[in-house]
Amino acid sequence: MIRMENVSMTYAKDIVGISNVSLHVEKGDFVFVVGKSGSGKSTLMKLLLKELDPTSGKIYINGHFLNEATRRTLPYIRRKIGVVFQDFRLLEDRSVYENIAFAQKVIETPSDQIKKNVLKMLSMVGLLDKYKSNPKELSGGEQQRVAIARALVNSPDILLCDEPTGNLDIVTSEEIMKLLKLANDQGTTVLVVTHNLDIVQQMNMRTITMSEGKIISDMAKGGLAYED
Amino acid sequence: MKINSAGYQIRQGFKNIHRNKLFSVASIATIAACIFLFGVFYSMVSNFQYMMDNAEKQIAVTVYFDANIPESKLDDIEDKISARSEVDRVEYTSPEQAWSDFQRQYFEGKEYLAEGFKDDNPLANSGSFSVYLNKAAAQEGLVTYIEGLDGVRQVNKNNEVAKNIATGARLVEYVAAAVIIILLAVAVFLITNTIVLGITVRKDEISIMKYVGATDAFVDAPFFVEGIVIGLIGSAIPLVVLFFLYKHIVSYILGHFSVMKGIFDFLPTANVFVVLIPVSLILGLAIGALGSFFALRKHSNV
Ligand SMILES: Nc1ncnc2c1ncn2[C@@H]1O[C@H](COP(=O)(O)OP(=O)(O)O)[C@@H](O)[C@H]1O
Numbered sequence: 191m192i193r194m195e196n197v198s199m200t201y202a203k204d205i206v207g208i209s210n211v212s213l214h215v216e217k218g219d220f221v222f223v224v225g226k227s228g229s230g231k232s233t234l235m236k237l238l239l240k241e242l243d244p245t246s247g248k249i250y251i252n253g254h255f256l257n258e259a260t261r262r263t264l265p266y267i268r269r270k271i272g273v274v275f276q277d278f279r280l281l282e283d284r285s286v287y288e289n290i291a292f293a294q295k296v297i298e299t300p301s302d303q304i305k306k307n308v309l310k311m312l313s314m315v316g317l318l319d320k321y322k323s324n325p326k327e328l329s330g331g332e333q334q335r336v337a338i339a340r341a342l343v344n345s346p347d348i349l350l351c352d353e354p355t356g357n358l359d360i361v362t363s364e365e366i367m368k369l370l371k372l373a374n375d376q377g378t379t380v381l382v383v384t385h386n387l388d389i390v391q392q393m394n395m396r397t398i399t400m401s402e403g404k405i406i407s408d409m410a411k412g413g414l415a416y417e418d
Numbered sequence: 419m420k421i422n423s424a425g426y427q428i429r430q431g432f433k434n435i436h437r438n439k440l441f442s443v444a445s446i447a448t449i450a451a452c453i454f455l456f457g458v459f460y461s462m463v464s465n466f467q468y469m470m471d472n473a474e475k476q477i478a479v480t481v482y483f484d485a486n487i488p489e490s491k492l493d494d495i496e497d498k499i500s501a502r503s504e505v506d507r508v509e510y511t512s513p514e515q516a517w518s519d520f521q522r523q524y525f526e527g528k529e530y531l532a533e534g535f536k537d538d539n540p541l542a543n544s545g546s547f548s549v550y551l552n553k554a555a556a557q558e559g560l561v562t563y564i565e566g567l568d569g570v571r572q573v574n575k576n577n578e579v580a581k582n583i584a585t586g587a588r589l590v591e592y593v594a595a596a597v598i599i600i601l602l603a604v605a606v607f608l609i610t611n612t613i614v615l616g617i618t619v620r621k622d623e624i625s626i627m628k629y630v631g632a633t634d635a636f637v638d639a640p641f642f643v644e645g646i647v648i649g650l651i652g653s654a655i656p657l658v659v660l661f662f663l664y665k666h667i668v669s670y671i672l673g674h675f676s677v678m679k680g681i682f683d684f685l686p687t688a689n690v691f692v693v694l695i696p697v698s699l700i701l702g703l704a705i706g707a708l709g710s711f712f713a714l715r716k717h718s719n720v
């Protein structure tokens with residue numbers, strides 16, 4: 191599903207994003223990525239979205255060789271990758287419903303299917319009664335649920351989350367993580383960058399630790415060293 | 419691009435225009451000014467050319483002959499001149515005709531002055547051909563040719579008029595072209611900035627679109643709609659204004675300066691606008707599309 195081979199990425203001279211990272215994530219995996227601020231977690235996520243290109247190494251995602259994706263082919267690869275950010279990134283000039291429907295409209299999903307899919311997602315994240323609300327009227331946790339619904343509405347194979355609970359309190363964070371686990375249970379491969387070590391411990395899933403751009407440990411579900 | 423999203427794109431395009439009202443209006447106004455001036459120049463130049471074509475037909479070269487030239491020789495010269503492609507027609511003025519024209523012109527009311535000449539025509543050697551051209555520019559060559567003919571004494575040309583008309587027309591065309599090119603550049607610049615502003619306003623939206631996998635064409639389309647609509651509105655407005663102005667100005671001139679009637683013959687409104695309407699609309703569309711293209715090439719990489 192995701193394979194990185196000796197991937198390095200440097201921003202400018204001497205500014206290392208990540209350094210010689212090799213990683214293999216299987217279909218259906220749920221993986222936490224942890225590490226101090228500046229350790230290269232966001233860089234890793236951006237490389238998987240081809241927002242950044244590696245300085246060296248190879249990246250395969252969902253059967254595509256990402257290094258060679260072009261402006262023409264990249265959109266179709268991204269349609270199978272959902273993204274969730276710390277700051278939600280909802281559009282405040284439209285309702286909750288429209289925020290989710292937007293993700294389908296812009297990839298030209300037929301309108302009869304859009305309605306069906308959006309309602310399904312709203313019910314999954316538990317916000318059916320707020321479909322008309324403006325994102326500004328929602329709590330942080332609710333906004334992040336909308337963002338997750340938007341990320342999942344196109345039925346991606348992979349869900350990438352960069353600190354999805356970074357702006358949320360503990361209780362809300364646990365709820366969001368449960369939602370991500372639910373998506374994973376339904377077959378989506380999930381990668382979650384987080385600072386929240388309590389939740390990581392509690393959920394007991396595969397956990398990758400980064401430091402100074404390198405992977406320094408990779409623990410499988412159950413706390414054992416992961417064997418690739 | 420699917421058909422049901424074409425509607426979406428067009429709506430988004432109009433939304434962009436609405437959101438950037440101030441800039442959109444400024445762009446429309448610039449394009450309108452540009453197309454208006456283009457229309458004014460075009461009307462002037464095309465009428466000028468039309469009048470010139472008419473005037474050229476009035477220009478004649480006068481050919482005088484050797485004294486006592488035989489009739490057969492005259493016919494021969496006439497045939498040779500008529501055969502030239504730049505010659506519209508040749509008119510013969512006999513010495514008798516020239517004398518009576520002269521008397522009518524100079525001795526009017528004092529016919530007694532002519533009495534002294536009796537039957538002795540003082541202009542016996544002033545028979546002439548008036549050669550009318552269909553192209554003023556061809557005059558020089560024709561004169562040289564006629565001067566070389568046997569039996570021709572003198573050729574009076576109409577050089578000044580021909581030259582003035584030709585250079586006058588050329589000058590108007592150059593000035594018009596320069597002004598229009600400058601205005602076109604300003605219009606493209608303004609529309610580019612309007613669309614850049616639209617892209618900036620929609621930065622978050624575009625970024626989400628790219629994350630979820632919208633194609634470049636899908637992201638760009640509303641901005642092309644925006645540019646093209648601004649361009650078309652900007653060219654349609656001056657066309658309407660020009661249409662009414664043209665009709666009224668021509669009829670005003672013809673109504674108030676009746677002297678003009680013989681000299682100036684204006685092109686009918688339909689003849690001017692059958693060219694002006696499509697050219698202006700295409701110009702507006704091109705300005706808009708070009709502005710969108712420049713704006714997107716610079717600013718839509720997310
Ligand atoms: N746009 C950028 N330009 C230059 N350096 C950057 C940029 N983004 C990140 N970095 C640097 O790359 C390293 C990794 O950053 P990042 O991947 O954001 O870490 P994390 O998400 O783990 O906090 C840091 O040293 C950071 O300062």
Ligand SMILES: [Mg+2]
Nearest residue numbers: 231232233352
């Ligand atoms: Mg980060």
